[in-house]
Amino acid sequence: MLDADMSRQDASNAPSPRDAGEPSAMTNAAEPLKLVIVGHVDHGKSTLVGRLLFETGALTEEKLAKLKAVSEKRGQAMEWAFLLDSFQAERDQGVTIDVSRIHFQTARRPYVVIDAPGHVEFLKNMVTGAADAEAALLMVDASEGLKEQTRRHAYLLRLLGVGQVAVVVTKMDLVGYDQARFEAIARDIEAYLAELGLRPNVILPISAREGANISEASAAMAWHRGPTVLEALDGFAPRPAPAFRPLRLPVQDVYKFDDRRIIAGTIAAGSLRQGDTLLFSPSGKTARVQTIETWSAPPKVEAHVNEAVGVTLDRQIFVERGEVASHLEDAPILTNVFRARIFWLDDAPLAVGDVVKIRINTTDAEARVQAIERVIDTESLAGGGAEQVKRNEVAEIVLRARSMLALDEARQSPETGRFVMSRNFRIVGGGVISMEGYPDQRASVTVRSSNLTATESDVDRDLRWRRNGHRGLVVWLTGLSGAGKSTVARETERKLFNKGLNVYVLDGDNVRGGLNANLGFSPEDRTENIRRVGEVAALFADAGVIVLASFISPYRTDRDRARQAAGDAFHEVYVKADLSICETRDPKGLYKKARAGEILEFTGVSAPYEAPEAPECEVDTGRQTPEESAEQLVAYIEQAAALKA
Amino acid sequence: MGVGDRVIPPLKWGGGAKNANVLRQATNPEAAAARRRAAAAILQPSAAAAKSADERAISLEIQTVKPGLSSLCRIVSIAGDVRARYPAAILTRSKGQAMTDLDELEAASIFILREAYNRFDKLAMLWSLGKDSNVMVWLAKKAFYGHVPFPVVHVDTGKKFKEMYDFRDRYTAEWNLRLVTGDCPPVEAMDPTLPPAARSAARKTAGLKQLVETHGYTGIIAGIRRDEEAVRAKERVFSPRGEAAEWDFRNQPPEFWSQYNTDFAPGTSVRIHPILGWTELDIWRYVRREGIPLVDLYFAKNGKRYRSLGDQDITNPVPSDAADLDAIIAELETTKTSERSGRAMDHEAEDSFERLRRDGYM
Structure with missing residues (x-):
């Protein structure tokens, strides 16, 4: 019997039997809908789950008997919550400390319930449960109304991307099934959710303990004409997979177990086909899909979102974990700095300047907290700047990574636009990404022509410098509009010229009219503007000229790229003046226009300025006259331009 | 660098909260x-x-x-x-075809196995020879295209059924597995305050601890499922253990967005649970779909079959006439008895399974 049975079932060397067609009994099972139940501590979440299990016939006789025994042993009537609060510790404290997953089924479809703890101490467990859910029940105790965790959980649902919420006002038996009480709570929660941009599918009154409005309408609440809990659940829609978005295949690993070199990963969005050209970011390498590999399954020519795939490529390129494969069009954003709305779960606060490990898709990177823009009070939804984000708080921050990252904005692609943070070997938070005010740097890091060979000149840099009697330099003046960059640059130019040095000023006035006439002021165009200036300035310096490049150049990354172009000839000068001073000066009336909303994305007002961290020279135009500043700069340049013996 | 050096405007994106904040100060109803x-x-x-x-x-x-x-x-x-x-x-x-629920489960498990293989140098998979661990081995062969690139570990209590040892020998060869076995200490060496069956089951924990120490495994892939037992429902996919392999369930790391924590302090041993989200029925449907071989004991003979396979002396068959996969699946769709009802240790005291788990039981 054993052997006969084995040979019938053993398919390890044969094609999978899945094509042969399965018996129909259970094969068309709908996918279970993942449901999370959240709310303030003691607002009846576990009780509702217990009751749901009972009323949908999901309880085994054994479990029911065990529950009865445990309840009696503790001298209580049926305590439904015991079903989930299965840890001894929880039963004793009456607090759910972790996430349970329980299955039940209605006539319509199966459900997986994630019971999330309501105590503030256990927010990380709530996050663990809710992040996975397709829909949420937000529980509110009719006798208590909205509480701190009701609001915080609602906020986190929004942040985590759970868009479908039904509000369940429970313990109606404690308020005598009073309609007015229910409607008052319903108004409160609806108003709060509206501010978050969440609209509940339904708000309904129940008593889980009494079984009112769970599977059957309650006679005690005949005034309620809405659905029961089960009807509300069956009204939720499954989360559609992001099939029609651009392809994102984060590379998880590369396998060489045999003669195949397989790039493995799970498709996060979109689809790919055999023969497609894949672009790997951030490396920028491309190759075509030769095969989509399978084992014990029919061969594949295409693969879709959520499938764990392995592909071979038509040529050997070095690709490793962390790269994101896309098609050539609709590639992910490349950047090393981004904004994020985060939740923080670590005991130790997150402070400006802290370095955390982040993981986006399969990319691990270190990132520094460049700024904490605001910490949000989930009670009032107010929030201001702060030095740190404390445990269980929600905040908006700017993160800067050491390396270039391939990512998406969360609003475009939630699955690839979010990340987790870890510190000291623990996941301590998560966040969703926004690029507002920051450019996609893909254009500036992509080398489009690959068939170039640099020709070496017989006249090298040193010869030019020797004849000029000084080195060529890129002196890069950065600062806010109105800080006095151009004034100082022009004055410095005149003084150096009079001393017999080859000097030239590059500024907006002489590059925006020609070289960069096709660029505007969007983050991408600003980046491209600075990239071109950086390259031109480097050529000037190579030719022996001292270039004074005077540009706001608000992004640190852009200036770093200009530094790379010019190498050791680059000198960053921070022309420093407080925003308030610049705004008072306002030589071109631009601040006034920006404040009036006539100029969008104006640095310092509605677009970021990232001050240099370690400039070679700092000129404080807030304290010095332009003349003094120019003299300071001339002295600095004379020293930097001096030829070494 | 002081904060005052930076001039960065407040975040506007996503807008709801901020706009609401500004508008909150206005009191008129409009x-x-x-x-x-x-x-x-x-x-x-x-x-x-x-x-x-x-x-x-x-x-x-x-x-x-x-x-x-x-x-x-x-x-x-x-x-x-x-x-x-x-x-x-x-x-x-x-x-193409929409993914079925089994496709989704399979893909999620493959992702977890690939994470584990990428992140752990000393990785091993527990192979208890039961249906769940056979599904795991199968999933590994899918994830790694016919290869199982880490050893499979059988913690041998010496009290398994003969059919199970036969199965082990056959499929070790057929599936080209690297098998590592380890013995368990005698029951007399176990915590005497545990009820008898739990005490006997604890041998497996001790045997595993020994094996892990001998081979220096840092990651152990185990085939537990959340629907098996309420305590297992609390588990994480990547679940760190302390130095003595104990499970600190009060202070578990968060796990969300399929981003698993795979960085651990040196010396941490980690349990990895690739089929945590599967149900017993999922397992059987997948076994049927894929044609995964199983020990014959699962199929009814003389009105009895094993739903769950442990040691001979602490596992009992349940009454059943389900002699093939279809019959088993049909049976499970209607049953109200739990899978582990044949496991004696689950029924001894309210918290016996929890105590076993805390000490490192699978």
């Missing part, structure tokens, strides 16, 4: 109404503003308001069957 409209517009953009076909499908649904209900009980959203109203293509993909 402002409040405008605030609500603005906020609502964020979740429910016009069809034109929605970013994708998927989102459009949902937002259209959201606008379907059922008339005739009290204003507070509006069933907005998503009543009805989205799948029925929109071509399957919109919700899933343009061509």
Whole structure:
């Protein structure tokens, strides 16, 4: 019997039997809908789950008997919550400390319930449960109304991307099934959710303990004409997979177990086909899909979102974990700095300047907290700047990574636009990404022509410098509009010229009219503007000229790229003046226009300025006259331009 | 660098909270109404503003308001069957078959196995020879295209059924597995305060600890499932253990967005649970679909079969006539008895399984 049975079932060397067609009994099972139940501590979440299990016939006789025994042993009537609060510790404290997953089924479809703890101490467990859910029940105790965790959980649902919420006002038996009480709570929660941009599918009154409005309408609440809990659940829609978005295949690993070199990963969005050209970011390498590999399954020519795939490529390129494969069009954003709305779960606060490990898709990177823009009070939804984000708080921050990252904005692609943070070997938070005010740097890091060979000149840099009697330099003046960059640059130019040095000023006035006439002021165009200036300035310096490049150049990354172009000839000068001073000066009336909303994305007002961290020279135009500043700069340049013996 | 050096405007994106914040200060009702409209517009953009076909499908649904209900009980959203109203293509993909629930489970498990293989140098998979661990081995062969690139470990209590040892020998060869076995200490060496069956089961924990120490494994892949037992339901996919292999369930790391913590302090041993989210029925349906071989003891003989296979002396068969996969699946769809009902140790005391788990039991 054993052997006969084995040979019938053993398919390890044969094609999978899945094509042969399965018996129909259970094969068309709908996918279970993942449901999370959240709310303030003691607002009846576990009780509702217990009751749901009972009323949908999901309880085994054994479990029911065990529950009865445990309840009696503790001298209580049926305590439904015991079903989930299965840890001894929880039963004793009456607090759910972790996430349970329980299955039940209605006539319509199966459900997986994630019971999330309501105590503030256990927010990380709530996050663990809710992040996975397709829909949420937000529980509110009719006798208590909205509480701190009701609001915080609602906020986190929004942040985590759970868009479908039904509000369940429970313990109606404690308020005598009073309609007015229910409607008052319903108004409160609806108003709060509206501010978050969440609209509940339904708000309904129940008593889980009494079984009112769970599977059957309650006679005690005949005034309620809405659905029961089960009807509300069956009204939720499954989360559609992001099939029609651009392809994102984060590379998880590369396998060489045999003669195949397989790039493995799970498709996060979109689809790919055999023969497609894949672009790997951030490396920028491309190759075509030769095969989509399978084992014990029919061969594949295409693969879709959520499938764990392995592909071979038509040529050997070095690709490793962390790269994101896309098609050539609709590639992910490349950047090393981004904004994020985060939740923080670590005991130790997150402070400006802290370095955390982040993981986006399969990319691990270190990132520094460049700024904490605001910490949000989930009670009032107010929030201001702060030095740190404390445990269980929600905040908006700017993160800067050491390396270039391939990512998406969360609003475009939630699955690839979010990340987790870890510190000291623990996941301590998560966040969703926004690029507002920051450019996609893909254009500036992509080398489009690959068939170039640099020709070496017989006249090298040193010869030019020797004849000029000084080195060529890129002196890069950065600062806010109105800080006095151009004034100082022009004055410095005149003084150096009079001393017999080859000097030239590059500024907006002489590059925006020609070289960069096709660029505007969007983050991408600003980046491209600075990239071109950086390259031109480097050529000037190579030719022996001292270039004074005077540009706001608000992004640190852009200036770093200009530094790379010019190498050791680059000198960053921070022309420093407080925003308030610049705004008072306002030589071109631009601040006034920006404040009036006539100029969008104006640095310092509605677009970021990232001050240099370690400039070679700092000129404080807030304290010095332009003349003094120019003299300071001339002295600095004379020293930097001096030829070494 | 001081904060004052930076001039960065506040975040505007996603807008709801900030706008609400600004508007909160206004007290007149018109402002409040405008605030609500603005906020609502964020979740429910016009069809034109929605970013994708998927989102459009949902937002259209959201606008379907059922008339005739009290204003507070509006069933907005998503009543009805989205799948029925929109071509399957919109919700899933343009061509090819939609993934079934088993496809989704398989893909999620493969992702976890690949994470484990990428992140742990000293990795091993527990192979108890039962249905769940055979599914795991099968999933590994899928994940790694016919290879199982880490050893499979059989912690041998010496009290398994003969059929199980036969099965082990056959499939070690057939599946080209690297098998590592380890013995367990005698029951007399176990905590005498545990009830008898739990005490006997604890031998396996001790045997595993020994094996892990001998081979220096840092990651152990185990085939537990959340639906087996309420305590297992609390587990994480990547679950760190302390130095003595104990499980600190009060202070578990968060786990979300399929981003598993795979960085651990040196010396941490980690349990990895690739089939945590499967149910018993999923396992059987997958076994049937894939044609995965199993020990014959699962199939009914003389009105009895084993639903779960442990040691001979602490595992009992359940009454059943289910002699093949279809019959087993049909049986499970209607049963109200739990899978582990044949496992003696689960029924001894309210917390005996929890105590076993805390000490490192699978």
